[in-house]
Amino acid sequence: xxxxxxNKGEKKKRNLSCxxxxxRSILRLSYGVVFLFFCLMLYMWYFLTVQRExxxxxxxxxxxxxxSERVERGPLVCGDGTVLARTETDGEGREVRVYPYxxxxxxxxxxxxxxxxxxxxxxxxxxxxxxxxPMSQAVAELSGRKNxxxxxxxxxxxxxQQAAWDALGxxxxxxxxMEPDTGKLLAVVSKPGFDPNxxxxxxEELVAGEDGQARLLNRAFQGLYPPGSVFKIxxxxxxxxxxxxxxxxxxxxxxxxxxxxxxRIQCYHGSAHGSQDLSQAFANSCNGAxxxxxxEMDLESLERTASQLMFSGGQPLSLxxxxxxxxxxxKAGADEWEILQTAIGQGTTQMTPIHNAVITCAIANRGVVxxxxxxDHVENRAGDMVKTFEPQEWGRLMxxxxxxxxxxxxxxxxxxxxxxxxxxxxxxxxxxxxxAQFDTGKESHAWFTGFAPGENPELxxxxxxxxxxxxxxxxxxxxxxxxxxxxSR
Amino acid sequence: MVKLITDVSKYLLIWLAAxxxxxxxxxxxxxxEKRERICxxxxxxxxxxxxxxxxxxxxxxxxxxxxxxLYGVQAVFLLCYMSLYGRLYRNRSEILVNxxxxxxxxxxxxxxxxxxxxxxxxxxxxxxxxxxxxxxxFIMDHTWQLGKIPWLYGFLGLGLLCLVHVSGNTSYGxxxxxxxxxxxxxxxxxxxxxxxxxxxxxxxxxxxxxxxxITSAVAxxxxxxxxxxxxxxxxxxxxxxxxxxxxxxxxxxxxxGLGIFSGGLxxxxxxTMFSHVRVRVMAWKNPWADIDNRGYQIAQSLFAIGTGGxxxxxxxxxxxxxxxxxxxxxxxxxxxxxxxxLFAFCVLLICLGCFLQFMMIACEMQALFYKLIALxxxxxxxxxxxxxxxxxxxxxxxxxxxxxxxxxxxxxxLSTFVLFSVMQGLxxxxxxxxEEDEYETE
Numbered sequence: 001x002x003x004x005x006x007n008k009g010e011k012k013k014r015n016l017s018c019x020x021x022x023x024r025s026i027l028r029l030s031y032g033v034v035f036l037f038f039c040l041m042l043y044m045w046y047f048l049t050v051q052r053e054x055x056x057x058x059x060x061x062x063x064x065x066x067x068s069e070r071v072e073r074g075p076l077v078c079g080d081g082t083v084l085a086r087t088e089t090d091g092e093g094r095e096v097r098v099y100p101y102x103x104x105x106x107x108x109x110x111x112x113x114x115x116x117x118x119x120x121x122x123x124x125x126x127x128x129x130x131x132x133x134p135m136s137q138a139v140a141e142l143s144g145r146k147n148x149x150x151x152x153x154x155x156x157x158x159x160x161q162q163a164a165w166d167a168l169g170x171x172x173x174x175x176x177x178m179e180p181d182t183g184k185l186l187a188v189v190s191k192p193g194f195d196p197n198x199x200x201x202x203x204e205e206l207v208a209g210e211d212g213q214a215r216l217l218n219r220a221f222q223g224l225y226p227p228g229s230v231f232k233i234x235x236x237x238x239x240x241x242x243x244x245x246x247x248x249x250x251x252x253x254x255x256x257x258x259x260x261x262x263x264r265i266q267c268y269h270g271s272a273h274g275s276q277d278l279s280q281a282f283a284n285s286c287n288g289a290x291x292x293x294x295x296e297m298d299l300e301s302l303e304r305t306a307s308q309l310m311f312s313g314g315q316p317l318s319l320x321x322x323x324x325x326x327x328x329x330x331k332a333g334a335d336e337w338e339i340l341q342t343a344i345g346q347g348t349t350q351m352t353p354i355h356n357a358v359i360t361c362a363i364a365n366r367g368v369v370x371x372x373x374x375x376d377h378v379e380n381r382a383g384d385m386v387k388t389f390e391p392q393e394w395g396r397l398m399x400x401x402x403x404x405x406x407x408x409x410x411x412x413x414x415x416x417x418x419x420x421x422x423x424x425x426x427x428x429x430x431x432x433x434x435x436a437q438f439d440t441g442k443e444s445h446a447w448f449t450g451f452a453p454g455e456n457p458e459l460x461x462x463x464x465x466x467x468x469x470x471x472x473x474x475x476x477x478x479x480x481x482x483x484x485x486x487x488s489r
Numbered sequence: 490m491v492k493l494i495t496d497v498s499k500y501l502l503i504w505l506a507a508x509x510x511x512x513x514x515x516x517x518x519x520x521x522e523k524r525e526r527i528c529x530x531x532x533x534x535x536x537x538x539x540x541x542x543x544x545x546x547x548x549x550x551x552x553x554x555x556x557x558x559l560y561g562v563q564a565v566f567l568l569c570y571m572s573l574y575g576r577l578y579r580n581r582s583e584i585l586v587n588x589x590x591x592x593x594x595x596x597x598x599x600x601x602x603x604x605x606x607x608x609x610x611x612x613x614x615x616x617x618x619x620x621x622x623x624x625x626x627f628i629m630d631h632t633w634q635l636g637k638i639p640w641l642y643g644f645l646g647l648g649l650l651c652l653v654h655v656s657g658n659t660s661y662g663x664x665x666x667x668x669x670x671x672x673x674x675x676x677x678x679x680x681x682x683x684x685x686x687x688x689x690x691x692x693x694x695x696x697x698x699x700x701x702x703i704t705s706a707v708a709x710x711x712x713x714x715x716x717x718x719x720x721x722x723x724x725x726x727x728x729x730x731x732x733x734x735x736x737x738x739x740x741x742x743x744x745x746g747l748g749i750f751s752g753g754l755x756x757x758x759x760x761t762m763f764s765h766v767r768v769r770v771m772a773w774k775n776p777w778a779d780i781d782n783r784g785y786q787i788a789q790s791l792f793a794i795g796t797g798g799x800x801x802x803x804x805x806x807x808x809x810x811x812x813x814x815x816x817x818x819x820x821x822x823x824x825x826x827x828x829x830x831l832f833a834f835c836v837l838l839i840c841l842g843c844f845l846q847f848m849m850i851a852c853e854m855q856a857l858f859y860k861l862i863a864l865x866x867x868x869x870x871x872x873x874x875x876x877x878x879x880x881x882x883x884x885x886x887x888x889x890x891x892x893x894x895x896x897x898x899x900x901x902x903l904s905t906f907v908l909f910s911v912m913q914g915l916x917x918x919x920x921x922x923x924e925e926d927e928y929e930t931e
Contacts, residue, residue: 021740023852026864029733030848033871037841040875041834043884047791048799048830056795060780060788063796063808142493 057125059116067128070141073097074127074149076109076119079376082158084109085120085196087149099196101158104165106193107218108156108185108321108374113199118218122320123152123375126387131380148381155184155376163485164189167478172466173446174219174353177482180361180451180460182391183370185320187482190219221323224350225464228436229268229285229418229471230447231345233359233406236282237398238305239293240405247405250278250293258288258340265291265340268435268470282409283417285433287344294343299332309359309397311351317358317394320374326351345436357462359397360431360449363410364457367403369394411454419450421476427487428454431461431479433471443467446474452483459486491549495803498546502828503800505539506835509591513842516584532587533571536594540564543598543804543828550805555605563597563612570619574913578626580920581913582850588843589909592894595836599824600897602804603816607897614899618906625907629914630921636858639690643707646683649676650714657718665720666900675900677715677723682907684711684727685734685865692738693858701735701744712755719765722876722888728752730868737864738857773886786813790881793819793826794833801829816897818889821881836895837878843909844871850915859915866908 047055056064072095075086084105088098097112099105110118120127130137130147140147157177164175164187177187194206194215206216217223240247254273258265267273267287273280281289307314311328327350330342341347354372362369370391377388398406410430413419422429431450438445446468451457461479468474509532516528544560567590574586593615600608629635653676658666666673691704708731715724732748759766768783776784776791789812797807809815809823816823825833847867854860873890880887891898893905 022737022857022860025737025740026848026851026860029737029864029868030845033844033868033875034841036875037837040879040882040884041837044794044830044834044882047882048795052795052798055791058777058788058792061792061796062811063792063802066796066802066806066808141496 053125059121059124064124064128070146071128071130071149072146073112074130074151074381076123076127076152076154078154078156078158080158084154084156085112097196102197103193103195104161105156106196107190107220108161108188109196111196111199114203117216118321119152119154119374123378126150126152126375126378129386131384131386132382150378150380150386152378153376154374155186156188156374157186159485159489160482161187161189163187163482164478165191167481168463168465171468171474172213172219173464173468173475174223175464175478175482176220176353176357176460176462178357178361178372178460180364180457181370183361183372183394184376184391185372185374186459188218188220190217190221190223218321219464220353221319221321222352223464224324224326224352225445225447225466226347226436226438227345227349227351227356228434228444228447229287229345230351230356230432230434230436230449231342231349232282232285232290232434233363233410233432233449234302234306234309235290235293235343236278236409237309237402237406238297238302239278240402241305242298242301247278250281250289252276252281252286252289252292254281254286254288256288258291260291260295260336260340263337263340265344279409279412280416282432283412283415285413285418290343291340294339295336297339297343299330299334299339303328303331310355311349315395317355317369318371319354320372323354324352326355345434353462353464356447356449356464357460360451360460360462362397363403363406364451364460365403366400367398368396407454407457410450414450414454418470418472419448419476421472422450422452422480422483424480424484427452427483429479429483430454430457431476433476435469435471443469446471448472448475448479450479452487459483494549495546495806498542499801499803499829502539502543503831503835505535505542506828506832509535509539510835510838510842513584513588513591513839529583529587532584533590536587536591537564537567540567540594540597544601546804547598547601553605556601559601559605559609559612563594566612566616566619567594573623577623578913578917580917580924581626582846582916585843585846585909585913585916588839588846589894591839592836592843595824596820596895598804599820599827599895600816602827603809603823603897607816611897611899611902615902615906618903621903622906622910625910626914626917629911630918635686636690636693636856639687639694642683642687642690646680646687646711647707647714649680649683650711650718653677654714654718665718672899675898677718677720678900678904679907680711681723681726681730681869681904682866682911684708685730685862685869688731688734689858689861689865692734692861693856696739701739705731705735716759719763721759721763721766722890725876725888726869726872726890728755729872730865733868734861734865737851738861769886769888773883776883786819787880787883787887789813790819790822791883793822794830794882797826797829799830801825801827801832803827814889817891818877818887818896819881820892820896821878824895825881833878836892837874840871840874840893844874847912850912850919853919854915859918863912863915866911870905870908 073087076084083100085097085099088096090096108118110120112120116124127149130149137147160177168175168189168191172191175189178185192213192215253275256267256270256272265287273284273286276286276289306328310317311326329348330338338347342349358369371394373389375389378386380386410432413432414422414429418433419431429450429452431448434447435444446465448471449462451460461482463475463478465474512528512531548556571586574581600611653667666675688704712724712727736745772783772787776787780788793809793812804827807826809826812819812822844867847863851860851863854863870893873893876888876890877892879885891901
């Protein structure tokens with residue numbers, strides 16, 4: 001078609017060669033217009049070949065549902081062949097989406113009735129595209145049969161998902177398991193959950209949410225919790241940045257609480273830690289030490305560090321599922337009570353488990369965050385590769401040196417401090433515990449985020465147990481059982 | 490079975506449109522009369538075949554018996570229009586008549602798909618416009634004073650725009666229309682024509698500095714009135730047309746540069762003054778950030794074009810109704826969704842073909858007045874096509890203008906008919922002149 005255009009152009013030139021000055025101007029303007037249209041078409045070509053898939057694979061695009069009239073929704077599977085979801089046709093010819101593992105993969109696999117969530121939403125376009133050979137496609141269309149949709153192979157690991165699910169038990173909370181060097185999400189658990197096979201039957205009850213359970217909420221991505229002592233990772237990083245040469249000379253005498261004017265900050269259960277350097281204060285999660293550290297800090301710099309670590313105000317992380325934005329509100333000039341509270345992860349700061357896992361990944365991966373992803377590759381029903389997703393670097397959160405210092409601090413949490421539940425001869429784990437108070441008279445939320453092996457991290461685990469009590473006693477054992485499964489293979 | 494027919498015919502429709510586009514461009518390039526006649530015959534055949542096939546698919550999908558009736562009336566109308574034009578004006582530009590009918594035909598199809606009632610209303614207006622504008626070439630051939638009355642055009646245009654600004658109806662944040670005897674009209678569509686006539690007549694008198702200054706001031710007043718009514722799309726079209734005309738009239742690069750410079754200034758001013766403009770630009774930069782509100786329309790348009798892909802979903806297989814004001818500003822997206830991006834490319838190329846035809850007429854004309862009219866009207870036309878297609882594809886921010894002859898809208902179609910008829914008038918004028926010359930030399 002563009003050739004035709006050129007022909008046309010040449011012809012015009014012939015016609016106009018005898019014209020006057022204004023004809024030459026008209027010719028120039030015409031060329032300009034033709035060039036603009038050429039750009040427009042080039043752009044459309046680019047849109048349709050390069051951007052198309054990313055644009056139309058959007059939950060807002062209702063047109064994708066039309067695809068299901070011609071394509072049977074493909075299965076969701078794990079790398080080992082475990083089927084998370086598949087479409088079956090019942091006796092009356094109706095299509096039913098079946099989830100063989102019931103509520104094990106509830107939030108992360110999602111559902112495909114009453115809207116779509118989880119992987120069912122994320123991978124919707126691929127599940128509804130068919131890449132079997134064109135001949136069988138034509139035959140299927142002619143005979144009125146549907147084409148089989150492609151299989152979406154997730155990064156999830158059934159054994160780890162099961163381990164996390166079992167370890168959390170009946171308690172509310174969330175677990176995220178990731179590979180720090182690739183960004184692969186290996187397990188995502190959120191409790192309480194639901195049975196995706198019964199979504200239609202249970203719908204009214206699920207959305208009514210009268211029991212206050214919020215069963216449809218994916219707590220791993222959308223649950224906002226006060227970070228408690230887990231926030232000491234951010235504080236430690238900021239302290240190291242402000243004192244690059246003498247952070248090891250930090251010194252604090254802890255007698256169970258820290259008093260500043262009328263204010264009083266207590267250590268967990270009032271335990272007195274005695275003389276603490278940075279490493280000890282971090283390992284023992286000494287509130288007094290970090291509260292006093294907070295008072296000396298450059299708050300503007302702390303805010304910068306927080307936003308660099310993707311709290312509100314920073315560049316948002318690109319995550320495969322809908323998530324809540326973690327909050328850090330303290331500005332320069334905050335009053336002392338706010339500083340004391342914020343320094344120990346209380347106050348108005350809130351974060352999601354996935355965010356915590358991503359920061360831990362950065363520490364485990366020498367400062368660099370890999371973009372978390374859930375789809376490993378897409379293959380057609382015959383098993384031929386259609387599309388693969390490679391690990392992608394998202395960016396650097398801290399220098400290699402800073403990451404290494406934090407890594408050492410986190411290893412000592414396990415060897416000497418609150419993370420004793422992870423002490424084992426089979427592997428060296430590292431991490432940070434947290435016990436976040438959120439309501440007087442209620443047990444605190446228990447946090448653990450960490451990785452193993454300490455020397456060369458392969459796995460990052462983040463756990464939050466709602467009203468679980470102490471992080472070391474409630475959350476760390478959950479992580480332990482996941483690491484145990486992983487390292488016993 | 491219906492699905493199969495829809496599927497097969499979607500490829501056939503693209504093939505027909507591509508063949509039409511090919512032959513309509515080929516037409517310029519053939520030398521001898523015999524082959525030219527072959528081209529000339531082929532185009533209406535392709536056009537009627539395409540119209541028949543598309544309406545057949547629509548009927549099969551909807552089962553609405555009113556559709557074949559509408560189809561019959563439309564086909565008869567196209568046939569009558571083509572042959573009547575040929576009878577009345579031996580020297581008409583046949584390719585322009587064909588292209589015009591082809592674009593009308595695409596409009597018939599997509600409007601019948603979107604809303605039967607609107608398709609009927611639009612068709613009635615098209616018949617009326619066709620009948621009225623049939624006279625335009627005759628008038629032009631018999632009137633010598635057209636280039637002598639610039640101020641009549643100027644005051645007419647300004648007056649109409651003032652009237653809209655004072656008592657216009659507001660829709661989508663812009664004052665566009667007047668209600669006259671129960672009929673809503675958009676005067677800016679007709680001011681397009683008077684504006685081009687005004688500018689051409691002014692430059693026809695003289696292109697010295699004083700004249701250029703006065704003309705520029707009046708042109709700026711036009712644009713300013715449009716901008717004040719928040720009809721920014723039209724404002725932009727007027728502005729570009731004026732810059733093109735002044736460049737062609739004076740052939741001075743400094744005027745072109747000055748035009749582009751002041752355009753940049755005006756855009757910056759519009760950005761700071763109108764939240765309306767900022768909203769559109771933000772929606773263009775990142776529609777996904779605010780997909781529920783500001784980005785909704787453009788996101789839906791991109792979904793439509795993207796999901797349709799190169800070959801389209803097939804007529805009645807998509808959801809063009811999800812795009813707000815799809816039958817006007819976003820008709821291009823609807824065509825692309827259901828008939829395919831390749832079909833939409835053909836539509837663009839046909840529009841571009843019309844423009845190139847206009848430019849050829851401009852070059853052929855001897856008098857500067859006629860030259861400038863051809864250039865001005867051609868620019869008005871093609872800029873509008875570019876703005877609507879570029880807006881629907883997120884190539885440029887959406888400006889809310891229609892695709893001439895295809896979109897729904899009475900004033901737009903009537904003024905486009907006038908525009909094409911004036912071009913025909915110029916073409917006929919020229920050919921008649923040539924014939925007289927030949928006669929004299931013999």
